[in-house]
Amino acid sequence: MLLLSFCLESNLVSQLYQLEPTFFSAIAVVLGLLLAGRALTLACSICSIRPPSYWQAINALIVIGAANVCWYYGYDLYHTQVGLITHLLVPMLITVVLLAISLSTDLCSALLVASVQVCLCGLMYLFLNLLGGYLPG
Numbered sequence: 628m629l630l631l632s633f634c635l636e637s638n639l640v641s642q643l644y645q646l647e648p649t650f651f652s653a654i655a656v657v658l659g660l661l662l663a664g665r666a667l668t669l670a671c672s673i674c675s676i677r678p679p680s681y682w683q684a685i686n687a688l689i690v691i692g693a694a695n696v697c698w699y700y701g702y703d704l705y706h707t708q709v710g711l712i713t714h715l716l717v718p719m720l721i722t723v724v725l726l727a728i729s730l731s732t733d734l735c736s737a738l739l740v741a742s743v744q745v746c747l748c749g750l751m752y753l754f755l756n757l758l759g760g761y762l763p764g
Contacts, residue, residue, distance in 0.1 A: 660688060665684075667684040669744075670743040670744040674740050676732055687729035691725045691726065694725060695718045723737045
């Protein structure tokens with residue numbers, strides 16, 4: 628709560644919008660990765676799966692993100708048709724398989740963790756957007 632009041636009083640968020648777009652994007656990616664790591668540990672706790680440590684969660688998210696980027700790059704390099712399977716189901720399958728490996732659990736539990744994590748990240752995104760609408764500046 629102290630951090631939130633600091634951000635509101637010092638116009639930190641409005642100062643971030645005045646940064647160069649590349650630097651702002653780098654800050655946003657790092658902040659998003661940190662929040663996603665916390666969401667993954669919370670999702671594991673909600674699903675009654677032994678949660679990984681915070682840094683193990685971040686490492687798993689980096690590996691999952693890199694695998695999905697490789698999938699999109701490789702697919703877009705050789706194919707031009709866009710479909711539901713190639714843009715939604717295959718990345719979800721990659722995510723679930725890598726989560727199952729990194730969490731040492733089965734595929735159904737990994738699917739449940741991934742679904743809960745998506746919901747938690749969506750709630751965090753919604754909260755940050757609502758907060759951004761009320762910030763001065």
